[in-house]
Amino acid sequence: MKLSAIRPIALVLSRELMITVLLLLGVSFVVFIILFASPGDPFSVLLEGQLSTAEAKTGVREAMGVPRSWYIQYLTWLAGMLSGNFGTSIRMGLPVLPEVLRVGFSTLILTIGSLMITLLIAVPIALYSAVRGTNKLSWPLTMSSYVISALPVFWFGYIVIYFFTHELGLFPIAFGFSTAGQKYRWLYQLLPIFVLGVGNGTISEVIRFLRQEMGRVMAEDYIRSARAKGASIWKHAFKEGLLIPVTEIIASKIPFILGGAVIVEQVFNWPGMGRMAWQAAQDRDYPVIMGIAILAAVFVRLGSLFQSVVYVAVNPRASKE
């Protein structure tokens, strides 16, 4: 790539990075406020059951140097987080950050995999209906995309498990990852990805958005000129009509898919962030759920960072706006 092509990207990247940092600061502040406002701040949860009287608690507070005012608490907490100290899980007794990163990785696989599945289904349908227009197939396709989007993903997960264990007999009935040594273990790991990809409830929206964008580009004058001179329409329409909308939809759907992951991980016993968040909410394990919320927000912001980079790489004019 030429230097002149990289410059606008670098410009936008630095601007977007700044916005990302600001937003993540905001995220940490919201998380802090929620925990601060909750009955029993993180500190008193730490001391829960250890000290009986209020005086003893304030005594320990002061002895440990825990500041009273909220903004100093926030800043200390933030500084701790920036140096990698997310606190210690109340239930597991382990430091939060390594635990959350470990499960975050497997959720990342689940999320990216299901995004791929969603796109694998949505892009051909959208392309087909954008290029061919309305025909006999479009009504059944639209209708089935509506139905799939309304499908409750937890029930869909059970149906898929039932089908594979009972009808095909590929897995033992026992759920979970006790499938070590099984022949089809890899397939079992693909199932949740497939289920979340199909059942995350965004398919009809993704199809509609892509179709609309592609339809808009196909109606542009430069496509008509390309068609007139016999050039490849695919080549001309690809960037504007497919690449940009797809990255846009990926960035905007990451939060939905992460939310859906909570449920799918529960159905399939997938050892990921969602399951850990569920467990943490069950146990009121503040540090863990806090770390997960922040990590999830980081995923979301990275997704939109990626989107703006692609956008500028395709369309350098955007950096001047």
Place this chain on the structure above:
Amino acid sequence: MKKYSQISGEISEFSDLPFWKKADVVDLVYVGYGLLIVALVVVSYILGSFNLLPRDPQDIDLHLMMAPPGTAGRLLGTDFMGRDMLSRLIVGIQAYFLPGLLAILIALCFGTGLGVLAGYRGEKFDTGITYFTNLVDSFPRLVLILLVIAAFKPNIYYIMLVVGLTNVPVISSLVKGKIQFLKQKNFIEADIALGLPTRIIIFKHILWHHCRSLLIIQATLGMAEAILMETSLSYLGFGVQEPTPSWGNMVQSGANYFMQGKFWPSTAPALAILFTILGLHLLGDGLNNILEGKRNT
């Protein structure tokens, strides 16, 4: 919640034909199905609140467990404890109906408020509001709700407050887009030139005349969102607890019998969720195509 980009076009309300004559048949079918579902849900909600049920939803009948639908006296069969499925499905609506309305109300109020501020007052608030909406959008909704649950152990109304707040960005950006579109058409300038008070411009001319249909559409989609949230949370065990029925916990408890080939106890509520959300989505999209005049199949 869905987001529709405001494509510049003619303001459709200016043509004289009534909307059902301009509309596509498919859209009318969508809206018809959606309205049917809404009517069913509302009637069931009223029946449930006055306890006018075919049977007691808690009545355990161990002689009639897992009855298939169509069994005499139990139209939709029974669950794994012999409780009447139809009654439980009707009572399950109680779990999301009012909380869902609350979520919609919150989203509409704050969404239009912020949208009007950003669109009408322009630059002064726009950056701040964009920051706020991006901030809300950074959290996966379910994770944020789990965080709130861990912190407060709130009941469903507080959870729906959070759901409503997470829907604010979509509505505010739509309202803002609409106002910018009207500004482009010199609509607001004309209003100001007429010397109308800001109150009238905003509430009557902008919100009532131009954002009404948009807000109705967002309300239907918001209800679908709320139902999905409530059922998901009940499924995860944070919402309504057994023995009080919610569609989510009915799926969850019925799923234990899935591997025995007994599908019905969990499939019936799942189908209820499916048909209801489908209806609300179709209603929203059909209305969007009809009222906003944007059919692009």
